[in-house]
Amino acid sequence: MSEMSTDVGWSYQAGPWFAVFGPQVTVLLPESERERVIRIWATVDAGGGFDEVLDGLLASGLSSLPGFVLLGAGTGPTRVLLRGSDVSVTLATGDDELVLDGSASATWVEQSVEGVTGLRIDIAESGDDVHFPIHNGLVRVGRVDRPAVASGAAGAAEPELGAPEVAASVEPVAEEPVAREQLVEAPVAEPPVAEPPVAEPPVAEAPVAEAPVEDLPTEMMPVVDADLVEAAAAEEPAPEPTPADEAGEGSELEMPLSGDPLTDPFPPEAPPVGEAPEVPEAPAVPEVPQAPETSEESAPEEPATPAPEGWVTPWDQPAPEAPATEAPDAEAPEVALPVSEAPPFPAPLAPPGVPEPPAGPEPVTEVASSYPPPPPVSAPAPPPLGIGSWEPIGGFPPPPPPADTDHDGLTNAGADQGQPPPPPGIPGQPPAPPVTQPVARLMISDGQDVVVDRVVLIGRAPEARRFTSTEQPLLVTVPSRLHEISSTHVEVRPGTGADHGTAVVTDMGSTNGTVLVQPGLGPEDLKPGIAVQLIPGAIINLGDGITIQVTRP
């Protein structure tokens, strides 16, 4: 991304999705994810880094998130995560071009590429041909380009990119929209397909493949499935063994190599594009509007069923590969199948597949553990992404694991096998905030200075009740000569959800009440038990001459 970080700016076309452009990362979310956009906005705009934003994105679970695109800037390679059946990212490097399709993986597609000179994000339903420039902000988009495209003609981008090779690479992209529309159809139509397996945790390949046929009256479905699944199935096993055979340490070296075989699997993805005219015609136009709906609807339903277990993270999925790799050719097809299913189907399929993976993961976890140290990133122009694989092929280690366990292979393996890294949150529940980033500082008029990185209880003789061992609150005692302040008067804690990144104050049912003065607003009496977001500069008055000034941490 180093090249790109020289500020060339973005441009976008109007459309249904939300796009948040921040200093460090750019995030795109579907129109149904308004709440999540609001939550993520604060993080992104505050210059939140890739991992931080990713955590925020997934805070309420992956299964409820039908699609997204996360782009990292900063130094080093361009890092891309995408998910969703109707979104694709095109990366132009010096002389190559890489198309990532969000529907290619059941979880998400991840890739990091060095030397990116041009980048384009396509949402299925593109708007008209007007390009608006943008640096930082929140807009609704149907297509995003970087560097910025002059309004009027998409082709204008080519000259701007400068490098002749790039121009060449852009052209195929230009063609794509046509094919793409139809390509999209396939995945879009498939969400329902994916659903049946949800009910069948064990996931046998057969049922999965059949289910769609039975459930879907659509005739073209089998056709599409067959193509995709077979293609993927055929290709997938091939690449898998390569890295795994050498498992252990050697795998690091193999990683870049594994990309080569993957060039094979890549085609299967490309073919659909070319074949598009044939296959998709049937569902073509009429389905387009419906498509997003179905995918959105299916997503919400999901959490109910497999919620916690169904949680899929890219780093606990390597598991299924292990068997695939160890069991050479014979079993490979079987085991690999569930894997290969992943790519063609969007999100919903993921959950059923996941429970299985954890089963026999040893070798893979080792492999996984070996990822971090070797920055395979160094591999020159990484080969096309192994679409449908969750491995950061030729990329970087998955984000969270390095955080807690990257000390040595053993630790890592143990952690990976026994219990996959805890998900950032329980779907459907606001994540409990134990100790987090400081969100505010409280300067109390008696001279105390408190950082809000956990629950803070303030009062004359505050006490905390019924908390868990991980969220021990901080009790702050303030003097109250006249006993106007209650023993536990107010609580200030890091906010969640829409309040993420800020502090919220709650009156704990104090006898004499609490007055809050936010900057630019009149005094406000806090209602007991109702949390109010604090703006830096706010002043909380507890009475008895005790005021608390809220500042940035």
Add this chain to the structure above:
Amino acid sequence: MIPVELHYGASTDVGLLREVNEDSHLVAPPVFVVADGMGGHDHGDVASRLVVEEFRELAVQGYDAARGAEAVARTLAAAQARIAEFDATNARSGGPTASSGTTVVVALLVEQDDGPRWLLANVGDSRIYRFSPAGLDQVSVDHSVVQELIDAGHLSAAAAAEHPERHVITRALGGTVSGEADYFLLPLGSAERLLLCSDGVSGMIDDVEIAGILGRYDDPRDAADRLVAAAVAAGGRDNATAVVVDVVGLGDDTPYDSHAQRASLEQKLGALP
């Protein structure tokens, strides 16, 4: 840690009906524990004793007073592991297969920026009360079926004492239920006297009687003895254990200032310039 003077007393009795006392307790300042073993097959006493042993170890080894909850959580986890191990050994040797378990209530001193505090934790239906001039206050919330009914509004506290399932608990160390503890932090000044007891006490005598005894006997040893004696006298249907801890020499550092209060009132009323 800031030295705090603690006076304490403990008492336990097998009761009138049971043959084995499955309660265990620990007084190892600044750590106090009461555990009520269960599981029949006279192995409940082992479970409760294992918990107490773990906490005695904690008291001997010391703990980071600024991170008390974590220390308690670790100790509880260790105790739980030992109980599971005991069960496994038992099963292998052909002993009773019923899993043993125990409740536990813990009180220990922890340090925060502005001084020491009581960190309390409970699992199951053993209880922690605090007694102050303001009266008796049950701090812990039972992990029991009855308590859940009360919380849900299906049962009154009075009816709960007679409920047939009042001994069914929803959390315990050992067995198949959750062993997760609830934690509480209290300022020392608000809890001049703490009572840790098994349900052999709180189930036999009501809060009024408990408050009466705690108020009547200044010496915590006497108070503990009398509580257990009263529980036995009331029927002694279960093992009864009580630990009473006083924080001594810690006056209310924010005493109610009647002069200031009156002056303030007069100011508000405009009686003073």
